[in-house]
Amino acid sequence: MEIFIFIVIIFYLLSTIGYFAYLFLQKDVFQQTGFYLLVAGFCCHTAAIGFRFIQSGHFPVNNLHEVLSIVGWTIAGVFLVFQYRFQLKVLGVYAAPLVSIVMVIAVKFPNAPHQMNNILNNVWLVVHVVAVFIGEASFALACGVGLLYLLQEHAIKSKKHGFFFRRLPSLELLDTTGYACILTGFAMLTFGLIAGFVYAKAVWGRFWSWDPKEIWSGITWLLYAALLHQRLTVGWRGRRAAIMAIIGFAIILFTFLGVNFLLQGHHGEFTKL
């Protein structure tokens, strides 16, 4: 079982190398290799998670190791979809290392199955987790795209066309991709939160428990809702949207990790070391 995860990590690391080679040498073959390596890694990763699922009989979000593994998996998956749709070749330079790092960290944590009660045997849980994680992965990508946007915008505004200028696509493409990521992320987050409410009602009897994670997720949701609203009405695009995407992701990191480690609540069970 462990060997599987190592193979996955090797694929992701090789993909990272491919994308960095593309960044420095600008030969398209590197970018393509990086992409296919990521695809290979993703397939192995899917298989690994699938095995775990079948083996234990429930969705593998028992401990920090498994949770991080799912996180890496969703980021890779979401990236592959957006890459296929938007052809933003340079984005791999952000996504591949991110996925690799997540998986390397995941491996550092022990994979001891936790004593969980039956609350894990519920389809709404799976939907909740997968939807929320896909949403968060989309926001992670939006953050990456936002960073690239700010880099490129700075190069154009300051008239200093440094290392990145040639390697980054147009501002328009970056902005459009970022917008698509946020839209997807918001839709999935909404869907995932609703699934979470249904699950909570089924397991604990109430929709909302004032659990810190629920509160911070609500804050996150409101923030992205505001972002989308401003974009559609006033036209918050370009620089502002990029900055908001980065701030939003910072909040997501806190919601995802900080809450679990710093505050108490029923979500803490899932990320117990």
Add this chain to the structure above:
Amino acid sequence: MLDIVLMGLNHKTAPVTLRECLAFSEDETSVALEVFQESPAITEAMLISTCNRVEVLMATSDTSNAADTVKVFFSEFKNLPVSEFEKSLYIHEGDNAVRHVFRVASSLDSMVVGEPQILGQIKTAYQIAISKKTSGVLLNKLLHRTFFVAKRVRSETGIGDHAVSISYAAVELGRKIFGTFEGKKVLLIGAGEMAELAVEHLIRNRAGDILVANRTFKNGVALARRFKGQAIRFEEITGFLEHVDIIISSTGSPDYVVTRDQVKGIIRRRRNRPLFFIDIAVPRDIDPGINRLTNSYVYDIDDLKGIVDENMEDRNREAIKGERIVDEAVISFRHWFESLDVIPTIVELRNKMEDIAKGEIKKTLQTLKHLSNDDHEAIGRMTNAMIKKILHDPTLLLKSNGHHQNKSVYLDATRKLFKLDE
């Protein structure tokens, strides 16, 4: 020994006043080739004449006479004493001529490295030589190789990448902002060659509506008609800022034609869509403060020149890679050139052997009247096999690439040993 020779002048050796005197139109080129064909010193010829060079590419075994023929022809045809242009002429032979042709075609010798027209011009010159039947084995092979090398240099290096003209640099920049120009509206304020060229580039790249504003409405209308766009009055510019995406400005105005306040007011109404100002005018037309506004980008002529200079440096760096490709190709061409001698020599050798064999068989068979037809054939097969085996090793050696430095020595020895040159 027939070899390749190139003679001519270019923008580095002759000023434009001299080059224009020696320029050849397509018809004149045909006439020149006819004259060259009649000269005993010149076996194959091609003439290329562009605004930056006039060169004659020849296959000849008598370089000095060939060169004189060309000089005399130039002088008589163009009514110019030889002394007027002789100093500007350069002459390359053998590998140097081949290298020169490859470099020129790959635009490494052009005024602007990486320019795309030269290859087409060489192709035209070659077509004329073909139609006049003045190109033969050597020039045909050379030219085909040339096209291949030029294509390699273009695709494997970045010498043709990135804009080296102000107008094109502006358009490339626009592409980095907008991605695609489709549906983007363009406003031209004023007039001028660079500005109009930029508009043409944008139109070619599928830009949307074109608006033209000129202090003299009549001029604006004329320009607008040229671009199939719409003319607006100068005073209406502020109103239209909301609707256009790219503004190119080139007026003689001493003050700013578009100010920061004008733009600040309409950003919200544009819903923050990006706005790109190309300011080609001196003194500047566009308030540079606009660059500090959200999603607004202003590039003046110095900024654009900076981009062009950067790109030129890049092209020159890429040119070094191109030179390497050319060097490889020159060596490879030399190999082919030398192999030309090997095949005829081997053929002649074999022919001589077979002639000797035939003669001896005939003589011998006359004395062996009792042999059957089958026996005759067997003897024939035997001698053929003997010749083949005897010549196998020498043939391999002559054809092999390992000895190419001594190839001509071996060839020469072979020809002498077997008296192939009687």
